[in-house]
Amino acid sequence: MNLRKANAALLTALILPAFAAPAAHAERLVTSLSTHRVLISSNFTGTSLVLFASIEESDAPRDKPKKYDVAITVRGPATTFVTRKKERILGLWVNYGSRRYPETPSYLAVLTNRPPTEFGPLALQTKYKLGLSIAALPPVISNDDEFGEALLRVKKAEGLFHEQTNAVTFLTPTLFRATLPIPGVAPTGPYEIDVQVFANGALAAQQSTAIEVVKTGFEADVAHLARDSRLDYGLGVAFLAIVVGTLAGLIFRRS
Amino acid sequence: MSIYLPIAELPVNILLIFGLGIAVGFISGMFGVGGGFLMTPMLILVGIPPSVAVASVPSHMAASSLTGTISYWRKKLVDSGLGLVLLSGGLLGTAAGVWVFSLLRRAGQLDLIINLSYIVLLSIVGTLMIVESIRALWRSMHGQQAVLRRPGTHSWFHGLPLKFRFRQSRIYVSAIPVTAIGFGVGFLGALMGIGGGFLLIPALIYLMRVPTAVSVGTSLFLTLFTMLAATVLHAVENRSVDIVLAFTLMVGGVIGAQSGARAGQAVRAEQLRFLLGLLVVAVAIRVGGDLLTKPAELFSVISSEAAK
Numbered sequence: 001m002n003l004r005k006a007n008a009a010l011l012t013a014l015i016l017p018a019f020a021a022p023a024a025h026a027e028r029l030v031t032s033l034s035t036h037r038v039l040i041s042s043n044f045t046g047t048s049l050v051l052f053a054s055i056e057e058s059d060a061p062r063d064k065p066k067k068y069d070v071a072i073t074v075r076g077p078a079t080t081f082v083t084r085k086k087e088r089i090l091g092l093w094v095n096y097g098s099r100r101y102p103e104t105p106s107y108l109a110v111l112t113n114r115p116p117t118e119f120g121p122l123a124l125q126t127k128y129k130l131g132l133s134i135a136a137l138p139p140v141i142s143n144d145d146e147f148g149e150a151l152l153r154v155k156k157a158e159g160l161f162h163e164q165t166n167a168v169t170f171l172t173p174t175l176f177r178a179t180l181p182i183p184g185v186a187p188t189g190p191y192e193i194d195v196q197v198f199a200n201g202a203l204a205a206q207q208s209t210a211i212e213v214v215k216t217g218f219e220a221d222v223a224h225l226a227r228d229s230r231l232d233y234g235l236g237v238a239f240l241a242i243v244v245g246t247l248a249g250l251i252f253r254r255s
Numbered sequence: 256m257s258i259y260l261p262i263a264e265l266p267v268n269i270l271l272i273f274g275l276g277i278a279v280g281f282i283s284g285m286f287g288v289g290g291g292f293l294m295t296p297m298l299i300l301v302g303i304p305p306s307v308a309v310a311s312v313p314s315h316m317a318a319s320s321l322t323g324t325i326s327y328w329r330k331k332l333v334d335s336g337l338g339l340v341l342l343s344g345g346l347l348g349t350a351a352g353v354w355v356f357s358l359l360r361r362a363g364q365l366d367l368i369i370n371l372s373y374i375v376l377l378s379i380v381g382t383l384m385i386v387e388s389i390r391a392l393w394r395s396m397h398g399q400q401a402v403l404r405r406p407g408t409h410s411w412f413h414g415l416p417l418k419f420r421f422r423q424s425r426i427y428v429s430a431i432p433v434t435a436i437g438f439g440v441g442f443l444g445a446l447m448g449i450g451g452g453f454l455l456i457p458a459l460i461y462l463m464r465v466p467t468a469v470s471v472g473t474s475l476f477l478t479l480f481t482m483l484a485a486t487v488l489h490a491v492e493n494r495s496v497d498i499v500l501a502f503t504l505m506v507g508g509v510i511g512a513q514s515g516a517r518a519g520q521a522v523r524a525e526q527l528r529f530l531l532g533l534l535v536v537a538v539a540i541r542v543g544g545d546l547l548t549k550p551a552e553l554f555s556v557i558s559s560e561a562a563k
Contacts, residue, residue, distance in 0.1 A: 042499075044259040045266045059529045079558050086553045092546045095555075106558065119370045150554030184259070184266040187301075219261040226262055226494055234490025237498050241314045241505055245321025245479075248509030252322070253329075 005019050011127075026058035029205040031195055036209075039216040046184040054073045055174040055197055057204060069112070069119045069198040070168045072132050072178050076107025076160075079191035083147040083154075099147035101137065106187045107160050108136050111167035113220050120201030128196055128203060130155075132163040158181045262497035263307040263501025269503060273300065276315060276507020283508065284323045284515025286531045289316035289478045291556070292373075292538060300384025303500065310489035313503035316450055317482035319512035320475040326516040327472030334423035334469055336514030337433065338476040341455070344434035344501070345476045345481055356446055369447055370542055376443065377539035380457050384532030387461070390524035424465040436462065441481065450478045453535050460528065467524035 031053040037048060080102045087096035098117060101140035110116075129135045136155075137148045155161035168178045181194070187215070190212050197205045214225055225233045257266040275297055283290035283520045293310050298308035321553055326331050417430045436458045444451030452474045459470035519527060 024453045034512045038257060042259050043257070082556070082557050084555050086550055086555075088549070091350040092367070093548070093550055094546075147554070151554075151556055154552070154554060154556045184257070185264075188264060215261060219259060222261040222498055226490070226496065228496075230494060231487070233498075234487035236494065237314050237490060237501055238317065238486045239495050240502060241317040241483065241486065242321060242497070244502070244509055245318040246325070248318075248322040248513060249325035252326075252513040 008052065023045075023234075026057075027199070027205040028056040029197055029207040030036075030054045030056060031207045031209060033193070033209060036211045038186075038211060038213040040188065040214065040219055041108055041217050044184060045218075046181050046186070049180040049182065049211065051180060051193070051195070053195055053207070055250070057174065061175045066173075066199045067133050068170075068173070068176075069114065069202065070176055071116060071119070071128070071156060071194075071198070072168065072180065073112040073129065073135055073192075073194045073196075074107070074111075074180055075105040075135075075192045075194075076187050077105075077191075078103045079187075080108040081151055081155075083151045085150070087149065097147075099145075099166055100146070101151060104136060104151075107183075107188075108132065108155075109162040109164075109180060110135055111163075111180065113168035113170065113176070115165045117178045118196050124198070124201060128198075130165040130196075133162060136161060166196060182213065186213055188215060199227075200232065244249065258499065258503075260303075260497050260499050262311075262495060263500060263553070265302065267301065267500075272500065272503045273385070273415075273507040275301075277452040277511035279315075280319045280511025283319045284326070284512030284517075284518035284536070285314065286452070286515075286527065286534070287323065287456055287474040287478075287519070288452030288531070289320060289482060290508075291316055291449040292447075292453065295449075298500075299485030304495075304528075306493060306495045307339045307497050307500065309421035310493050311501045313485035313489065314423050314452075314496065314501040315484040316478055318505035319508035320450075320478040320482065322509045322517075323475040323512045323516050324479055326329070326426060326471065326513065327475060328470070330468075330472075330520070331423060331514075332363035332419050332468045332472035332475045333476045334465070335476060336419065336475045337421040337424050337426075337465070338480075340419070340430050340433045341437035341440075341473070341477050342480055344437025344439075345441035345444075345477060346453075346484070348438035349445045349484075351438075352442040352445025355442075357540075359446075360473075369544055372443070372447060373542045374539050374546070375525070376454065377535050377542070380454060380540060381537075383461070384457055384528050385536065388449045388525045388532060389500075392529065392532035393524065395512075395523075424459075424469050424537075426463055426465060428463065433463070437477075443513065450482060452478055453531065456531065467527060468520065471519060516540070 030203060031051060032234060034050040038049070051072065080100060081104050082098055082100050084095045086096040089096065090159045110130070110132045112130070116125050119125065125131055133148070133152055136152060137145070152161060163179060168176050170176045191211055193209045193211065195207045195209070196203060214220070256269050257267045258269045275294065276355045279290040279297070282288065282293065294312045294315065295308050298312065299305050324333060418427060419430055420427045436455070440451040440455045440458070444453060455474045455477065456470045459465040459473065460467055465473070486496060
């Protein structure tokens with residue numbers, strides 16, 4: 001249910017401006033990403049993608065050039081997080097309360113050219129999910145939710161939630177560049193990238209794209225075996241243990 | 256030097272993991288314990304997801320205990336007959352432990368039960384071992400004969416039927432209490448996610464009157480089989496055995512276990528029991544300290560897929 005609602009909301013957000021485009025804004029966004037596939041091999045410790053984008057203005061009067069703001073949101077595959085809180089009961093610190101966060105991005109990066117609070121009114125930030133906490137947590141949860149704050153804090157410390165308010169650099173007033181970090185701990189799967197451009201406190205243009213984070217070579221083969229041939233894989237690891245143990249026994253006998 | 260773990264899905268410092276393997280392998284070989292009660296928490300501390308840590312550690316324990324078994328076997332310090340009888344009870348106990356484990360997990364306080372049983376069991380077993388070994392050391396320092404094995408004394412279970420002579424252990428007892436010990440160790444091991452060597456060795460030494468070195472060798476022999484079974488079970492049930500992590504731990508583990516086994520055979524039996532007692536109590540204090548002190552971060556976040 002939640003998924004459908006979120007999807008519906010997302011669709012509305014995406015489609016409405018598109019329909020209204022000819023009248024509402026005269027900008028078009030052209031983006032280019034350095035790659036659409038992040039390949040994980042044995043030496044993978046994280047990487048970064050470079051995004052270039054150009055704001056194509058229509059032939060509107062140029063007497064005063066607009067100042068644009070940009071928000072780039074990168075969302076990893078959705079998951080359900082459970083936040084648990086420890087409390088002291090009979091002198092022992094034990095897990096007591098917990099809260100579930102369904103349909104939360106497993107990886108989330110919000111990159112902007114300046115703090116989203118400066119983009120425009122609060123309503124704008126809420127509507128377009130500008131900023132880490134708004135993008136991560138469902139709207140029904142209020143800001144003073146300590147479980148939600150803990151979720152943001154823990155995930156930021158793990159490097160899975162990332163917010164940077166100076167990550168988008170304008171090369172010319174209509175051309176910008178951003179570096180999207182993909183850390184080593186990033187989960188595999190499809191990632192959505194939403195690029196939103198604002199002018200005068202309103203959405204001017206937007207563009208969505210996607211990348212995929214996949215294992216390759218040996219890493220992909222192992223993951224495939226572990227998932228599809230569980231018994232063979234388990235016997236294989238057990239056999240490996242016997243080989244390593246026996247070899248060590250033989251080698252150390254000499255010395 | 257970083258390497259990406261294909262199942263854990265994150266890069267780790269391979270030298271750190273290798274070093275952990277050596278360190279825990281040394282302890283494993285020296286005392287004949289699997290070392291899971293040390294290794295699993297350390298891997299979680301390094302950032303490995305708990306499900307992957309719990310599932311990958313048994314293969315490391317299998318490799319270390321195999322090389323330890325070989326070393327003890329050559330010195331005829333493994334009682335395979337006793338080991339097999341223990342194993343029959345151990346497998347039943349493991350099945351029962353896995354069942355209770357899932358019951359407790361549904362009740363929602365598995366962590367607390369595990370931690371509390373750790374503290375209670377470890378502190379009792381550890382304290383008993385320390386007290387006994389200090390007495391034994393005291394006696395030997397004053398030139399008295401150690402009287403751990405009293406040929407004339409018999410416990411109640413010596414009257415039970417199904418008696419077997421376990422040659423290496425120099426005992427003649429019924430298979431019933433041996434199977435019961437195997438069951439208990441298997442049950443608690445599965446419940447607490449450990450091999451159970453630190454429970455089995457004291458049980459063999461103090462209840463069955465098996466010589467310390469043979470207890471260690473036989474415990475390694477039993478750990479080998481239970482951990483091989485656990486590896487296959489985890490691969491089939493949880494799909495979270497990481498072969499790269501396992502292999503790194505294994506290679507470090509066998510190197511450590513070899514030197515550990517030598518160190519273990521070099522020290523006197525009472526000293527070995529004293530050191531194992533200290534180690535067990537130290538772990539109990541560590542777990543107890545975690546429960547009693549306020550954690551720096553009160554909140555923890557898990558992905559509910561990982562919790563399944």
